[in-house]
Amino acid sequence: MSQDNQNRPWGLYIHVPFCASKCRYCAFYSLPSPSSDLVEKFVSALACEMELYRDCGPFDTVYLGGGTPSVLDTEQIYLILNSVRRNFRIEPGAEITVEANPADISPQYAAELLRSGINRLNLGVQSFDSEVLKFLGRRHSPGDALASIKCVRAAGFRNIGLDLIYSIPRQSTDQWLRILEQAVLIRPEHLSCYELTLEPGTPLAEEFRDGQFRTDDETFSVLETTSAALAENGYVHYEVSNFSLPGMESRHNSKYWDHTPYLGLGPSAHSFRGRRRWWNLSSVEEYTAALQSGKSPVEAGEDLKDEQMGEEFLFLGLRTARGVSLSELQHYGLDLVNTKTAILDACINSGLLRIDNDRISPTVKGMAVADALAKAFLA
Amino acid sequence: MDHIRNFSIIAHIDHGKSTLADRLIQYTGVVDARNFQDQILDNMDIERERGITIKSQAITLPYRAEDGGIYMLNLIDTPGHVDFSYEVSRALASCEGVLLLIDAAQGVQAQTIANLYLAMDHNLEIIPVINKIDLPAADVERVLEQIDAELGLDPDTHLACSAKAGTGIEEIFEAIVERIPPPKGNPDSPLAALIFDAHYDSYRGTIINCRVMDGRIQAGDMIRFMSNGAVYKVEEVGRFALARQKQNSLSAGEVGYVIAGVKTVSDVRIGDTITSDAKPCGEPLPGFREVKPVVFSSIYPIASDDYEDLAVSLEKYKLNDASFIYQKDSSVALGQGFRCGFLGLLHLDIVQERLEREFNLSIILSVPSVRFRFTMRDGSLVQIDNPSQYPNPMQIAKAEEPFIRATMLLPERYLGAVMKLCTEKRGVNSVLNFTSPTRAELTYEMPLSEVIFDFYDRFKTVTQGYGSFDYDLIDYRESNLALLDILVNGERVDALSQIVHRDRARARALQSCERLKEEIPRHMFKIAIQGAIGGEVIARTTISPFRKDVTAKCYGGDITRKRKLLEKQKKGKKRMKMVGSVTIPQSAFLAVLKTDQE
Ligand SMILES: Nc1nc2c(ncn2[C@@H]2O[C@H](COP(=O)(O)OP(=O)(O)O)[C@@H](O)[C@H]2O)c(=O)[nH]1
Ligand code: SF4
Numbered sequence: 001m002s003q004d005n006q007n008r009p010w011g012l013y014i015h016v017p018f019c020a021s022k023c024r025y026c027a028f029y030s031l032p033s034p035s036s037d038l039v040e041k042f043v044s045a046l047a048c049e050m051e052l053y054r055d056c057g058p059f060d061t062v063y064l065g066g067g068t069p070s071v072l073d074t075e076q077i078y079l080i081l082n083s084v085r086r087n088f089r090i091e092p093g094a095e096i097t098v099e100a101n102p103a104d105i106s107p108q109y110a111a112e113l114l115r116s117g118i119n120r121l122n123l124g125v126q127s128f129d130s131e132v133l134k135f136l137g138r139r140h141s142p143g144d145a146l147a148s149i150k151c152v153r154a155a156g157f158r159n160i161g162l163d164l165i166y167s168i169p170r171q172s173t174d175q176w177l178r179i180l181e182q183a184v185l186i187r188p189e190h191l192s193c194y195e196l197t198l199e200p201g202t203p204l205a206e207e208f209r210d211g212q213f214r215t216d217d218e219t220f221s222v223l224e225t226t227s228a229a230l231a232e233n234g235y236v237h238y239e240v241s242n243f244s245l246p247g248m249e250s251r252h253n254s255k256y257w258d259h260t261p262y263l264g265l266g267p268s269a270h271s272f273r274g275r276r277r278w279w280n281l282s283s284v285e286e287y288t289a290a291l292q293s294g295k296s297p298v299e300a301g302e303d304l305k306d307e308q309m310g311e312e313f314l315f316l317g318l319r320t321a322r323g324v325s326l327s328e329l330q331h332y333g334l335d336l337v338n339t340k341t342a343i344l345d346a347c348i349n350s351g352l353l354r355i356d357n358d359r360i361s362p363t364v365k366g367m368a369v370a371d372a373l374a375k376a377f378l379a
Numbered sequence: 380m381d382h383i384r385n386f387s388i389i390a391h392i393d394h395g396k397s398t399l400a401d402r403l404i405q406y407t408g409v410v411d412a413r414n415f416q417d418q419i420l421d422n423m424d425i426e427r428e429r430g431i432t433i434k435s436q437a438i439t440l441p442y443r444a445e446d447g448g449i450y451m452l453n454l455i456d457t458p459g460h461v462d463f464s465y466e467v468s469r470a471l472a473s474c475e476g477v478l479l480l481i482d483a484a485q486g487v488q489a490q491t492i493a494n495l496y497l498a499m500d501h502n503l504e505i506i507p508v509i510n511k512i513d514l515p516a517a518d519v520e521r522v523l524e525q526i527d528a529e530l531g532l533d534p535d536t537h538l539a540c541s542a543k544a545g546t547g548i549e550e551i552f553e554a555i556v557e558r559i560p561p562p563k564g565n566p567d568s569p570l571a572a573l574i575f576d577a578h579y580d581s582y583r584g585t586i587i588n589c590r591v592m593d594g595r596i597q598a599g600d601m602i603r604f605m606s607n608g609a610v611y612k613v614e615e616v617g618r619f620a621l622a623r624q625k626q627n628s629l630s631a632g633e634v635g636y637v638i639a640g641v642k643t644v645s646d647v648r649i650g651d652t653i654t655s656d657a658k659p660c661g662e663p664l665p666g667f668r669e670v671k672p673v674v675f676s677s678i679y680p681i682a683s684d685d686y687e688d689l690a691v692s693l694e695k696y697k698l699n700d701a702s703f704i705y706q707k708d709s710s711v712a713l714g715q716g717f718r719c720g721f722l723g724l725l726h727l728d729i730v731q732e733r734l735e736r737e738f739n740l741s742i743i744l745s746v747p748s749v750r751f752r753f754t755m756r757d758g759s760l761v762q763i764d765n766p767s768q769y770p771n772p773m774q775i776a777k778a779e780e781p782f783i784r785a786t787m788l789l790p791e792r793y794l795g796a797v798m799k800l801c802t803e804k805r806g807v808n809s810v811l812n813f814t815s816p817t818r819a820e821l822t823y824e825m826p827l828s829e830v831i832f833d834f835y836d837r838f839k840t841v842t843q844g845y846g847s848f849d850y851d852l853i854d855y856r857e858s859n860l861a862l863l864d865i866l867v868n869g870e871r872v873d874a875l876s877q878i879v880h881r882d883r884a885r886a887r888a889l890q891s892c893e894r895l896k897e898e899i900p901r902h903m904f905k906i907a908i909q910g911a912i913g914g915e916v917i918a919r920t921t922i923s924p925f926r927k928d929v930t931a932k933c934y935g936g937d938i939t940r941k942r943k944l945l946e947k948q949k950k951g952k953k954r955m956k957m958v959g960s961v962t963i964p965q966s967a968f969l970a971v972l973k974t975d976q977e
Contacts, residue, residue: 268936279939308942378949
């Protein structure tokens with residue numbers, strides 16, 4: 001029950017809003033090549049922010065995401081993690097992840113990260129094809145990617161994740177499968193495969209403003225093929241875009257999908273506790289200014305009603321292979337078995353959903369239409 | 380009485396009747412130019428937008444003629460569509476003459492002829508008026524030939540105008556005064572007044588429009604409706620400027636209104652005779668007929684919570700539309716609703732649009748049907764207009780369906796295509812006349828149900844808009860009928876059932892399936908659409924599913940955004956109805972009747 005999830009250890013997310021340069025498809029808030037002064041201000045602001053939340057926790061995951069946390073030097077990362085330990089209870093064996101750009105990884109950097117207590121590295125590889133990397137506007141090369149993986153393994157990381165992007169225009173399914181093969185050879189514990197989407201306002205979206213990007217049917221068939229290929233190699237498809245070796249799911253990210261509390265620090269970070277969601281100012285300047293003058297950097301928040309809790313619980317759960325508990329939905333006033341019988345049956349009969357006692361869970365086909373499933377049940 | 384003229388404008392649709400009426404009104408200064416647009420346009424948006432007059436109305440135009448006299452010209456407006464032809468005939472019975480308006484570019488069309496015949500039936504003075512002479516495509520010579528050859532009228536009697544530009548208007552007024560005879564009638568005889576229209580006013584109740592033939596009517600009189608003997612006390616009489624204008628009395632020859640505490644429009648019958656309760660006239664005025672709906676469909680609210688709202692709205696709507704009837708009904712697929720009767724498909728469209736627009740309702744209409752007649756084995760006769768009440772086929776001894784006579788006027792070059800269409804629509808007993816060497820008048824006897832089913836659209840398409848069409852109900856004929864059910868993902872949707880001719884069942888089933896395939900959006904699972912008679916599936920199509928609908932990333936900040944999006948999409952679902960696992964858009968139910976042929 002999610003009531004119990006409320007009592008489970010929290011996740012701590014720290015948003016590092018900087019990147020060395022801007023990728024062509026990215027609509028995240030992040031500042032390219034920030035001044036060292038700003039970065040320093042940000043690091044001290046983080047420490048101030050933590051003091052506002054000392055009642056939160058305990059935590060069993062910490063996640064430095066971005067942006068590109070690897071634009072920070074190891075000293076800055078030490079500083080941040082030290083503040084974390086000073087302010088919060090971090091459980092023994094906690095999963096502590098940092099996202100990194102392959103170009104930023106050197107043997108020394110990797111070793112320092114490990115020493116700072118980080119035990120999981122997520123590398124933004126995106127592709128092993130230099131054409132694709134160029135198309136995406138990434139600053140690293142396939143060589144950087146391979147070198148960085150070697151580095152982090154050599155440094156002693158036992159838990160690494162790779163991010164890949166598929167559904168690149170003009171990329172054939174075969175070309176994609178070759179990239180996937182290469183990834184599988186490396187045997188990362190975790191793989192995220194994201195469909196490339198056009199985010200309004202990005203240079204990529206501009207380029208494809210009038211032209212055909214690709215059809216959803218094509219994307220679906222790539223996703224289905226990907227899932228099958230990875231399954232053959234022992235990877236579990238546990239969320240729409242996420243795969244892992246058994247037991248190596250991202251513990252941190254899973255909290256987002258089952259209403260476990262999490263605290264988000266840094267500009268634009270989102271937090272969740274009980275029925276409350278709140279989020280920070282997104283501009284680094286405003287965020288640091290607020291904290292410097294002793295004010296809260298929270299921009300706004302909302303308290304979810306039962307109905308909204310139920311909606312979230314449903315659409316988030318339907319993204320994951322674990323699915324969602326029917327009795328728990330009922331607790332929020334969503335009685336699928338009795339009020340959505342026909343759709344439920346149609347989805348089960350057409351192989352989108354499985355039902356097992358109290359849980360409904362999506363098949364791969366179902367995950368590919370998880371949003372539609374949620375819409376159908378909520379209509 | 381010498382200074383009264385009662386007249387109508389009759390025309391094929393779009394030939395400019397409303398424009399000319401507006402122009403006449405404007406010319407006599409009943410309303411000043413500044414208020415003109417607003418006042419007239421306020422009245423009925425839908426009529427304006429569709430370019431048709433739904434309900435006839437009347438207006439009295441004071442006119443100072445060249446002879447120096449002031450004349451009261453009563454313009455009685457007539458509905459411009461075949462669905463309302465009875466109402467047209469009652470309006471014409473209130474007149475002594477008509478302006479027969481003909482578009483200078485289009486020439487004589489089917490309703491020109493149909494309306495001319497109606498006017499002739501009533502012995503009216505007919506003034507042919509050629510309109511739109513300002514158009515570059517205007518061909519007055521050709522229209523004159525048609526007036527002579529096709530209408531059998533003296534072309535020398537014609538007038539020409541441009542209602543739009545306002546030319547030729549004065550000549551029209553003079554012709555009305557000079558050529559249309561003043562009304563006859565005796566003010567001292569017992570009262571006989573013809574009801575040609577009625578509408579509902581929320582302050583005064585029903586306003587009856589009538590033409591006094593004989594006698595006189597004034598406030599305080601006790602009057603009687605001759606069709607049903609109902610007696611009322613007159614509260615007010617008067618005539619129509621743009622607003623009502625109270626008068627002391629209305630007497631023989633005059634056109635005006637009567638307010639007499641009549642609660643609803645449905646208590647009044649168009650064509651009925653009003654007489655004096657104390658001193659009734661001997662005979663009612665001729666031509667009275669009870670108007671009966673011929674097309675039936677059920678109305679359901681999209682959200683079942685809106686049922687009460689719908690009930691209240693129908694009651695209000697009905698106040699102003701005596702031709703519309705309804706009663707409670709319920710559907711397995713769509714829940715509680717109302718079975719409704721209409722004069723025709725256009726009337727149905729108008730009612731739907733007004734309910735949605737004026738009463739802010741989201742509704743679904745079931746597939747329209749005509750009324751069939753069944754003689755059962757036990758000798759009883761049942762009339763069925765609702766496919767869901769189709770009798771047990773084993774018990775049917777004889778099935779009959781209503782037939783119409785369709786009158787079509789078209790350039791000779793389209794004859795082949797139209798005849799083919801009519802045969803396909805089970806048309807029989809065709810009669811072909813050439814009104815001129817290149818124009819044909821074609822009549823067919825056809826089942827009404829076929830005319831409802833996409834005939835208009837196809838006829839317009841095959842004649843490229845040059846054909847015109849009119850129809851009368853004639854009789855019931857024996858027919859081999861069957862109940863066609865539509866199943867969506869295995870579930871029978873009763874609101875999509877149709878009563879069809881067995882020979883046409885397969886084609887109709889296939890067409891219905893195809894139309895639904897176009898209307899129903901793709902779902903995440905495959906949808907099977909089947910047409911079946913009894914248990915036997917005779918047509919089938921499938922809608923393939925969409926395969927992907929999910930955002931790639933959903934972490935911290937994405938969640939709130941995503942929930943808000945979902946909530947928004949939920950609100951946007953108003954015009955869709957869930958039937959079992961399938962969401963069917965409102966438009967699908969009526970679309971089943973429409974053609975998909977280009
Ligand atoms: N050019 C031109 N157009 C006209 C004239 N009279 C009417 N129309 C146009 O013809 C269309 C149909 O006119 P309307 O009065 O609505 O026709 P109704 O259906 O007979 O009432 C409208 O677009 C008018 O503006 C005219 O004298 N000249
Ligand atoms: S590194 Fe990541 S956050 Fe930075 S611009 Fe590229 S995609 Fe965006």
